[in-house]
Amino acid sequence: MLNPYGEVIREVRGLLNALGRELGEDLGNYVSSIMRAPPQYGYIAVPLHGLVKKYGDLSNALNRALNSLSLNLLDRVVIVNGYLNIDVKPGNYAQLVLNTITRLGDKYGATEECPRGVYIIEHTSANPAKPMHIGHGRNAVLGDSLARLLRFCGASVRTHFYVNDCGDQVPYVGIGYYVAKDVILRRINEGRKPDEVFGIVYTVTYSVGEVKRLTKQIERLSSEGKYEEANKLISERDEWLSSIRNASDKDKELTDALLMGLSKYDDVALMAKQWARAYEEGDEFVRRVIREAVDLILGGFRETLNRLGITFDSWDFESEVAVDNKGTYRVINELIRNAQNYVERSDGALVFRADRVAEDLGLWDELNIPRYIPRATLLRSDGTSLYLTRDIAYALWYWDNFKFDKLIRVIGSEQAHPQAQLRLALYVMGYRELAKKIIHYSYEMVNLAGMKMSGRKGVYVSLDELIDEAKSRILSIIKDRFPPNEAGPVAEAVAVGAIRYSFLSVSPNKPLTFSWDRVLDLRQNSGPFIQYTYVRANSIIEKAGQVPSLVVPSDIKPEEKELILMLGEFPSIITKAAQELRIEYITEYVNKLSLLFNSYYEKYPVLNAPQGQREFRLNLVSAVRTVLGNAMDIMGIPRLRRM
Structure with a gap:
């Protein structure tokens, strides 16, 4: 058994089949309309309005169906306002959920319904x-x-x-590398990231090509007396000149070396097209120059991706x-x-x-x-x-x-x-x-609020800059809580968690507006919030030393029951996310679970709880830690022991 919630649905299906036999109806399709019931009515509800309209009072048929079954999990089955409302037996379901999580550990969440292949x-x-x-x-x-x-x-x-x-972008990189190779390699040997250096190379080389192209057009239009059209192109050329100045502000020596080398060529844009064709045709010289540059850039890419915990099986x-x-x-x-x-x-x-x-x-x-x-x-x-x-x-x-x-x-x-x-x-x-x-x-x-990116003009926020900014902001918060040798790695892990969660929490078919207030919110719906919750649960278990054998008390608190229900639903969330390829289902789930757990922890003691409750609560906390950890691994959010 891999899916506790699936066991609840199995019993609901059995109940509907039994009710259908009493009515002479096939009710199998009603399982697909199951929904969460209002808390006062139980756990789940099945709309039966059509049956109520057809047969009137279903109470007797329902009682006969219930008497024909031996239900381990379902409780308080009643029909109210056309809905079949069903609760679960808290003790039995808690036993099932917590034992399943303990048994499966880091495998809890995968089910037979998950896509394979x-x-x-x-x-x-x-x-x-x-x-x-x-x-x-x-x-x-x-x-x-x-x-x-x-x-x-x-x-x-x-x-x-x-x-x-x-294609048409990489030749500009190759041409820039060819004319300023010595300075480029020196920058890389000095410790600069290769892709960062080549960002300047590409911007300057492409901008020079555009400036030369536009200058020729401006001169032609001016000679023909088309001054209004020429003035429009002058404004466009000024933007490319501004891109070169911005590059010079970042690295004057490299920019000057590029400008000096490119000054030898009358038409850089035409040269790039020629290199593109030569590269595609396998020209030995052009291939060697461009591949050297590309290999260096990919080295920089790997550094960035490694920070985010991302690797590839193949680079094609x-x-x-x-x-x-x-x-x-x-x-x-x-x-x-x-x-x-x-x-x-x-x-x-x-x-x-x-x-x-x-x-x-x-x-x-x-x-x-x-x-x-x-x-x-x-x-x-x-x-x-x-x-x-x-x-x-x-x-x-x-x-x-x-x-x-x-x-x-x-x-x-x-x-x-x-x-x-x-x-x-x-x-x-x-x-x-x-x-x-x-x-x-x-x-x-x-x-990004107030910013329009353009890679060709060198106006963009690099992924490294994003991670570094997140890390810097986090360091300012935690620097006094950790020794210097620990603060950096912790801040890096939290930064990665913050950025990965922010990218995953919004449906891919919706634009994402990046906001630091939201990305680093420690109170809800963020990577650091999930990491903090995991650390809190883990800390409780570490202080306890071990998780004792499960004892389910007769008095399960409402918040404990709600946690059990959520933990039991995790495999169904994973299955749905995998079937529909929707990671945001998981981020939404872990945010709700974290909010619920933190609220519970603030209200009820765990380590100092009375005997009987202490054992149960430690098992509950351990289950929360397992589920959060499994979800974090899927999202690529680093687990931490301290935060």
């Missing part, structure tokens, strides 16, 4: 051009927590990071899994061969008519895609592939190399159309099973 979860996949920012943090924490949840349930899970080393380079293996050629050839009617040329570019596929085949529900789907360009007129083409090739690489039941891709909601186009392309290419196995796990952006 084989999952691949692709998440984070930040472009290796600059430090990961706060938005990448939400992606990373969501993906990692989904993996933790499914593994907890018994599924086999692989996590992948897709390294976007092709786009160039290797989608280009070098001729994956993009395969995509184009198979689309033309298998879906010729949906591929066309437009101004020299190759276009996939995803809009017509969705319309003609009516795949909106089958593939869970938006109603509006635009057409998709697969090849530019110069023959280079786009991100979507390489992404389709990447999906085929998964298909060729792994057996899986679901491929979960944690990608921002702004990519809803490309992800739908990908599945439509796979479907008409003949990979219908693969198309159905891909889940776009969409999430909304993270908002």
Whole structure:
């Protein structure tokens, strides 16, 4: 037996079946409408308004049904206002819940109804051009927590990071690295994080490219007498010049080295396009320069992710899994061969008519895609592939190399159309099973009050800065409570818990507004609050020395009963969260459990309770500690002994 609440539902189902026999009705479907009853009426309620309307008073039939059963958990079964209200026997249910938690320990929460199977979860996949920012943090924490949840349930899970080393951003990193390599490596050898250094490199190189491009346009417009249009471009150019000045404020020597090196090239933007094509075609020099830079940046990414407790089973380079293996050629050839009617040329570019596929085949529900789907360009007129083409090739690489039941891709909601186009392309290419196995796990952006982020202009809050700020704020609170050698690690663990919880507590389909007051609230609904509650429960057990054998008193307090009910529901919460891939169900649950436990602890003694009650309460506290700990492990929130 893994799920105490499930045992309650099993008895409720038996009762409904017995009542159905008395009435000559099949009441099996009524189980799905079970809800929490108002406290004065018991634990759960089943709406039976239709039966009451049909048969009138059901009391006699209900009594006969109850007399035909031997119920271990159900108590006080009555019909009030059309609802079948049911309570549980506190002592029996407490025995079941606490014994189950003690027996299962860190496995408590997983049930037979949890999804099993084989999952691949692709998440984070930040472009290796600059430090990961706060938005990448939400992606990373969501993906990692989904993996933790499914593994907890018994599924086999692989996590992948897709390294976007092709495309139009990474060449700017390579060019900047090429012209200022000595200064860049010196900064890294001095202890600066590589991705932080390359954030400046990317910003300056891209900004210089834009300044040079805009300057040419301004000169042309001015020569044609189009001064109003020229003035608009001058304002835009000033913004890019401001980005360069901001970079210089961060590191003048590096910025000057970049400006000096880039001054040799007349058109940096054109050079970046040329490098992008050369990289995709396997040019030895361009590959070597860009890969050196990317490898350094990924080293910085790993440092950041390690702080959050996030690791990957595989780092997949786009160039290797989608280009070098001729994956993009395969995509184009198979689309033309298998879906010729949906591929066309437009101004020299190759276009996939995803809009017509969705319309003609009516795949909106089958593939869970938006109603509006635009057409998709697969090849530019110069023959280079786009991100979507390489992404389709990447999906085929998964298909060729792994057996899986679901491929979960944690990608921002702004990519809803490309992800739908990908599945439509796979479907008409003949990979219908693969198309159905891909889940776009969409999430909304993270908002920072009063700040608009732009990675290209170097305006963003990096994930490291976020963790460091949280750690600094926490240190200011706890520094006098711990020796210096302990305060830092504790503050880091609390910072990680605070940030991870904040990213998980809001449904992914809702924007997240980051607020320090909420993130570090020690009174409710935050990572530190959950950690504090766990520490409090753990401290009680450590002071007790051991958890004695369970003794269930006859007088169970209302707050104790409510805790028992909540603890018994944990496996059902985990099952629902895993089935629907909704981590926020768990954050909501642990917040309620923590509020209830802290309120209980303030009201009732545990260590100094009378004999009989003391044994029971220690078992209850131990169960709270176990459930909180299991939930924290799923969410990736560090457990602490002291706080």
